[in-house]
Amino acid sequence: QKEVEQDPGPLSVPEGAIVSLNCTYSNSAFQYFMWYRQYSRKGPELLMYTYSSGNKEDGRFTAQVDKSSKYISLFIRDSQPSDSATYLCAIAKTSYDKVIFGPGTSLSVIP
């Protein structure tokens, strides 16, 4: 079983839709949960970072962690064409530990 799994998509939505991106992980020892956004042929950029469980909101983006289900989500409200990118979830056990990345979900927001 892979340590983190993510549906690769592609996911296509109309502009203004609410987008839900998800990952599952296998080990309850993971404490740090990150979402990176990667535009085509560019390096990833850190979008959201959550420690332990709960929600974190930043503008149109909300990151949610459900440790009981080992499930992490990223919600994008009022999606824009500029949100079209690949979204990578990432997890780590401690702040000194190796970060494990999911394969990414490709999102297209259609005007």
Place this chain on the structure above:
Amino acid sequence: DGGITQSPKYLFRKEGQNVTLSCEQNLNHDAMYWYRQDPGQGLRLIYYSQIVNDFQKGDIAEGYSVSREKKESFPLTVTSAQKNPTAFYLCASSIKGEEETQYFGPGTRLLVL
């Protein structure tokens, strides 16, 4: 502007040739990383370094080598022993002890002729 630079953007390798990818950062970060990205796969860690003159193998170090002679620089050499080098290579850095928040460079795409 603070950030991470990688060069070249595209690199072509001939059979049996070693090539070196450059990574420089001016963020004053102690930790630096090299990842390989292939379609449909997550980023895979090749090597990482948490301090000058020290580095550790990641999950797929075979066929690669690195050096860390300066805090700002972490070059990656893809040797002829790496039989399937075609990939997108990403360099990242972080504050030591904050590995969960990594900053990435723009990447180098390596192609085999």
